[in-house]
Amino acid sequence: MSYCISPKCTHRKNNDKSERCVNCGTELLIAHRFRLLKPLRPLDYRYSTEIFEAVDDKGTRKVMKVLRSQRPKEISLLERETLTLQLFNHPGIPRVVDDLFTVTPNNSSTELHCLVMQKFEGLNLEQWVKANGKISQALALNWLIQIVKILDEVHRSGFFHRDIKPSNIIVQPDGQLGLIDFGAVREVTRSYLAKVSGSGGNDMGLGQHEITVLVTAGFTPLEQINGQAVPQSDFYALGRTLAYLVTGIHVTNLLTDQQTTRLIWRNKARHIEKPFADLLDDLMAPAPGKRPPSTQILLQRLEDLPFKLKFNRILTSKRFIISLGILAVPIAITSYQGLSLAISNYYFNLASRNINEPKIARKYYEQVIRYNQNDAAAYNNLALVCQRLLDTKCVTENYKKAFKLRPNSWESHYGLGNFYEDQQKYDLAEKEYQLAIQKSNYAVLAITALSRLKNNNNEHDAAIILALQGLQKTKDPEIEAALYKDLGWARFKQNKLIEAKKHLEKSIRLDGRTDAFCLLSQVEEALGDTDTARIYIEGCMLAQSTLPEVFNWRQKLLDRILKK
Incomplete structure (x- = not known):
């Protein structure tokens, strides 16, 4: 034909x-x-x-x-x-x-x-999902890395695509992806940026000059709909594409949080672990300044993501320290006690599957304790859930019960220290971190937290000793990155700039930490390399962080800019 x-x-x-x-x-x-x-x-x-x-x-x-x-x-x-x-x-x-x-x-x-x-042979991702259903986490990570590497070629050439969506991505027979339809591509020129920002900007930091608008329902971000697309607009569309792939539901059929305008998708893709889900939500952030600032930083995060997924660091290291299953009690169904333990174990697993929804997790951990009042892990995890819910009384009561059952639990001391730090009770936090270190040779997280506190308190020699001690005890890239950041921080404050730069660069290579970007921008400025400092300032200002020192550094930088 x-x-x-x-x-x-x-x-x-x-x-x-x-x-x-x-x-x-x-x-x-x-x-x-x-x-x-x-x-x-x-x-x-x-x-x-x-x-x-x-x-x-x-x-x-x-x-x-x-x-x-x-x-x-x-x-x-x-x-x-x-x-x-x-x-x-x-x-x-x-x-x-x-x-x-x-x-x-x-x-x-x-x-x-x-x-x-x-011509790329194969199905586009929309056709693929219709034929095969939603994709696994492993495949989602594989595809995301492939697409970001393609976008890296586009963005580093001075362009952005503006029409990322499932139907514009082809799965070839060898499993490799191809990005098609560059009809909306835009060059990032000074004149274009002037058009975007020329009217002084709005509450999203963007201007209001008219730019050619191309819209795909569900995948186009608000700034592009308003004619103000930027390279980070591609990240929004990419995040939405992944949300479609892992849920198997078109994003226009998913609910949106009325207050935050964020897509509600995690409950439709429970096989996606929190570290990966957090990254996808960062890509889909409503404001472009909240998304990853560049493909290079995004690739760094993706390079580290398999480690976070393997160990589930965000949950097990910072929220849910007790490794699920290690403290599981053998079930003896033949007795009443065994049946109670079986029910307790059942609720423990339900709590684990709902750890992203603290109100639900709290309900299930309370059921665990109802059927087994000797489960130290349940008290510990309930305290951590209550910390997320800002219920101070619940936190302190459950840590007290956890210590009564397991007085030598370094995990509980670490969790309580983290709670006190959130409460800005730094002396109590330091005490709990020190107790955690004394209780176990494996309390590297407590060493890391204490080193950071020492730096914040200008006790830089103590911070260095702790960081070096921690590096001898771990091979985990995320924890190593935090420790090298603390070394760089201390050396910077001691005016040992070359050594500080070396440590901070290593921290960024390992984990792309926001605080390391902030510190390295200050080091480069002190060394007189203002062009490089600007690059790291961008990462400091735009990458996500909840650390108080990062907010402090950002505020000082803004104050300096406004004074000029």
């Missing part, structure tokens, strides 16, 4: 051997080289372009985009797409076969502009 290129033709299907359309007489061999085999999307007058699978004179399958509109703006967009694709050299981005050319159908004065590209 050969298709006629003329959009006005009323009967476009032709026999493969035909040289001209039997209906309108237009030549079927386009530019003496290509035949149109079939449309890759419905031939609909509402689209300004038609997209076909084509074949060249050597039998190689291609994709041809045919613009039927004569509007100068749309012709300019197709020209930009052609020139942009010619710049890239990445296996996940289609290559342009020829320069843009025009075709005039028979009995017509209207020129059709044609772009021929490499």
Whole structure:
């Protein structure tokens, strides 16, 4: 089957051997080289372009985009797409076969502009999910890394895509992804940024000059809808694409939090662990300044994510210290006591599966204790849940019960220290961290927390001793990153700038920590390298952090800027 290129033709299907359309007489061999085999999307007058699978004179399958509109703006967009694709050299981005050319159908004065590209075989992600259902966490991570590496090529070349969505990403037979449809691509030039920010900005830090707007329902961020797209707009669309993939539900059919405007999706993808889910929510942050600042920083986070997923560091290290299952009591179903323990174990597992929803987790941990009042882990974890719920009485009561059952629990001392630190009771926090270190040789998290407190208290020699002690006890990249950050912090305050720089750079390589970016920007400025300092300032200001010292450093930086 050969298709006629003329959009006005009323009967476009032709026999493969035909040289001209039997209906309108237009030549079927386009530019003496290509035949149109079939449309890759419905031939609909509402689209300004038609997209076909084509074949060249050597039998190689291609994709041809045919613009039927004569509007100068749309012709300019197709020209930009052609020139942009010619710049890239990445296996996940289609290559342009020829320069843009025009075709005039028979009995017509209207020129059709044609772009021929490499064809990626396979299904797009929307088709894939419809055929196979939602994807696993492992596959989601694999695909996300692939797409970000493709976007890295685009962004580092000075462009951003502006139309990331499942239907624009192809799964090839070898499992590699390809990103298509660069028709909305935009170059990040000074004039473009001036248009975006030229009116002084709004509450999202963006200006209000009109920019060409391209919108895909559910995947386009608000700033792009308002004509103010920035490179981080691609991250929002990418996060939404992953939310669709891991839930199997189109994002327009998912609920949105009315207060925060964030997508509510985690309850539809419980197989996605919290570290990964947090990253996806960062990508989908409503304000672009809350998203990762660059593909390089995003790749650093993705490089470390498998370690966080393996050990579930955010939950087990900072919230739920007790490793689930280690303290599980053997079940003896043959007795009443065994049945109570079985019920207790059941609720413990339910609590574990709902750790992202502290109110629900609290209810289940209380049921654990109801059936087994000797479960120290349940008291410890209930205290941690109550800390997230800001219930001080619940925290202190349950730690007291946990200590009564297990007086030598370093995990409980660490958790209580973390609670006191949140309460800004630093002397009590330091005492609990020291007790945790005394109770166990494995309390590296307590060493890390105490080193940070020492730096905040300007006890830099003590911070260094603790950080070096901690590095001898761990090979975990996340914890190592925190310890190298503390070493760099202390050396910076001691004016040992070269040593501080070395430690902070290592911290960033290991985990891309926001506080390390803030400190390294100060070190580079002290060394006189203001250009490099600006790069790290961007990471400090835009990356996510809840640490009070980071907010303090950011405020000092803003104060300095406003005084100039």
